[in-house]
Amino acid sequence: MSKSVVGPAASGAGAGAEVLRRKGKSFYWAGQLLTGAQLDRAADLYQLCRNIDDLADEASTPAETLSADRQLRELHEALVSKRSLTDEKTALYEQAESLLGTDPMALNALADLVDTVRQDLGPVRLADRAELLRYGYGVAGTVGVMMTCLLKARERKEALPHAIDLGIAMQLTNISRDVLEDAHLNRMYLPANGVAGHLAPEDIIAGDQVARHRAWLGVRELLGIAEIYYRSGWQGLGYLPSRSRMAIAVAAKVYREIGQQILRRGEERYWQSRCVVGPAQKLKASAGAFVQLAAGAISRHPVRHDPALHQSLSIRFDLRPQEQR
Structure with missing residues (x-):
């Protein structure tokens, strides 16, 4: 951050x-x-x-x-x-x-991260959105869990699903930014049943126009999914102490800006260079976070998490509110 x-x-x-x-x-x-x-x-x-x-x-x-x-x-x-x-x-x-x-919650989250990272030791191909979201939870939603523990969020079990969603959103942004870089590592995270379809990393590397166009459509699709998870992540910031809330709000806005910049640059410029958010854009995104916080855009009251966002996830610990168990 x-x-x-x-x-x-x-x-x-x-x-x-x-x-x-x-x-x-x-x-x-x-x-x-x-x-x-x-x-x-x-x-x-x-x-x-x-x-x-x-x-x-x-x-x-x-x-x-x-x-x-x-x-x-x-x-x-x-x-x-x-x-x-x-x-x-x-x-x-x-x-x-x-x-x-x-x-135990933090250690189990780290165990899930380690288990997911092992997948990257070989070629990576993801079949569908469910597999993509499981990967996003494994490498980034778990970090949200550990950060929530380290930052001492109140009502931790209610806060954790939103923290997981913010991690997933950021990972979807990462994947959207790094399609070419990941192709060089023989990794394709765009789900095969999405708009991108089955893609071969070597076609992306070679600059095949059809493959790259389909990948671009997949990038746009992923950034749309990321928006859903950013919204859920934002809803959970009220569980954090005020200073931590500001820091995570800024991190969310700055990281989301990567995806917004990708969309503004468009397909042709996407393949020319890796998208980076510069200091001026960071300042603007940070100011936006401060304005939203000042306007009361984060509720300090419990926000019910949408369980549909976690339907495909296998989480080692029970995150359901007490009344739902």
Whole structure:
């Protein structure tokens, strides 16, 4: 999370904060609205998730892929059992334990993330929207769960479904931005039963006009789905303490702006360069978030989550409100 409006200093001087500043510029921007301690925890979570993700992204040979799969599998099993499987705790397990403690909800969410990242070790093809949303929950909705725990949201179980939805929305934005980059990694996240249809990454890389046009239609479709999840994520911000609420509101608006910019640039310019939200656009999106907050656009009263948004998800913990169980 991040912002360039003057805010509390980024006291997170550790490795996590530096990784966030370099690789998660939008989040670091919004993170300046957090307290120093909150920013440190958010940055440490970002670094932990980045380290897990890098195991899959940096495995370029069969031996490295097997090693990464073993490490991820062992970490997943350790998180599920709440104990290290070896006498020597791995660095990743120590990171998780130090940051999340023994919070079962946060640890289960991290276990789901690790299990989902393992899918990226091989070619990725998603059949339908349900599979896409499960992936979005696994790699990003889970981060929403862990952030909700770290930021100490009130009525946590009511807040968590909305936090998951904000994570899914951001992941759909990521996928929409990175179709060409993912194609080079032999990954195709646009669902085959959507408007894009079955696409071959090599056709996208080669610049095949038909394939790229269909991919563009798929990008537009995903950004439309993302809007539904951004709205739900926004509805849950009222569960956060005021300072955290401002930071997450700015992060949501800045990240959503990536998708809006993609749509404004249009199909031809989409393929020319990766979409980046610059400082002026971040300021404008942040100002929009502040205006909405000031106007009372976030309800501080409980907002009933739409269960249809999670129909296809397999979430390890029960998020239903008490009266629905």
